[in-house]
Amino acid sequence: MSPLRGLYAITDSVLLAEGRLLPYVEAALQGGARLVQYRDKSGDANRRHDEAAALAELCRQHQAQLIINDDLPLARQLGVGLHLGQEDGSLAAARAELGTEAILGGTCHASLELAEAAVQAGVSYLAFGRFFASSTKPDAPPAPLELLDQARSRFALPVCAIGGVTLDNAPHLLAHGVDLLAVIHSLFSAASAGEVERRARAFARLFTA
Ligand SMILES: Cc1ncc(COP(=O)(O)OP(=O)(O)O)c(N)n1
Numbered sequence: 232m233s234p235l236r237g238l239y240a241i242t243d244s245v246l247l248a249e250g251r252l253l254p255y256v257e258a259a260l261q262g263g264a265r266l267v268q269y270r271d272k273s274g275d276a277n278r279r280h281d282e283a284a285a286l287a288e289l290c291r292q293h294q295a296q297l298i299i300n301d302d303l304p305l306a307r308q309l310g311v312g313l314h315l316g317q318e319d320g321s322l323a324a325a326r327a328e329l330g331t332e333a334i335l336g337g338t339c340h341a342s343l344e345l346a347e348a349a350v351q352a353g354v355s356y357l358a359f360g361r362f363f364a365s366s367t368k369p370d371a372p373p374a375p376l377e378l379l380d381q382a383r384s385r386f387a388l389p390v391c392a393i394g395g396v397t398l399d400n401a402p403h404l405l406a407h408g409v410d411l412l413a414v415i416h417s418l419f420s421a422a423s424a425g426e427v428e429r430r431a432r433a434f435a436r437l438f439t440a
């Protein structure tokens with residue numbers, strides 16, 4: 232399977248506090264997550280480095296890809312991928328620094344114009360959202376499902392959907408041709424690592440149905 236197709240697990244420092252980061256991410260990988268994004272909004276550079284390095288090793292063991300949110304220097308230092316939003320710096324500059332092989336993702340909200348600019352900057356995938364109500368990011372601007380059809384007909388790159396994705400609504404996104412399902416709460420709000428693995432397996436199965 233292409234590395235840019237499947238479940239894209241995104242970490243959350245609240246849901247994955249108190250020692251849950253590594254066991255829960257490992258469970259997501261065991262369940263079949265293909266990409267992991269390290270999303271940590273703290274300014275603790277040492278802890279961020281150590282956590283990201285540990286996640287990079289876990290992803291390597293599972294032949295999955297690690298993506299760092301917001302932080303080009305950290306992605307470069309670890310030799311892993313990067314996701315940037317509209318406020319996070321230049322995608323083109325990131326592509327130039329990371330080289331042609333690195334996975335680079337860009338947030339496009341509900342805008343085909345932002346997607347066009349991201350394509351021109353050299354991204355590896357286009358992220359649209361939010362498609363459903365999100366407890367993680369309730370104020371993210373909404374995006375309609377039809378946008379996915381327009382994006383797929385206009386761009387050749389993999390399309391990622393984010394925002395309130397659950398096992399119940401994911402089939403609607405897949406019906407509109409989504410390649411990557413980016414999930415935080417529906418995956419990592421679980422009460423145990425075993426439950427994370429079960430949820431990840433259920434998401435991953437949607438791509439083989
Ligand atoms: C896969 C994916 N898509 C969108 C986002 C959101 O990025 P951004 O708009 O920069 O918001 P933050 O995540 O930084 O709060 C993402 N992180 N990942």
Ligand SMILES: Cc1nc(C(=O)O)sc1CCOP(=O)(O)O
Pocket residue numbers: 338340359360361362364365366367368371372393394395396413414415416417
């Ligand atoms: C980080 C993020 N970005 C979004 C966007 O629309 O760009 S929605 C979102 C939160 C995704 O978390 P959950 O799966 O818990 O809704």
Ligand SMILES: [Mg+2]
Pocket residue numbers: 300301314315316317319
């Ligand atoms: Mg960001």
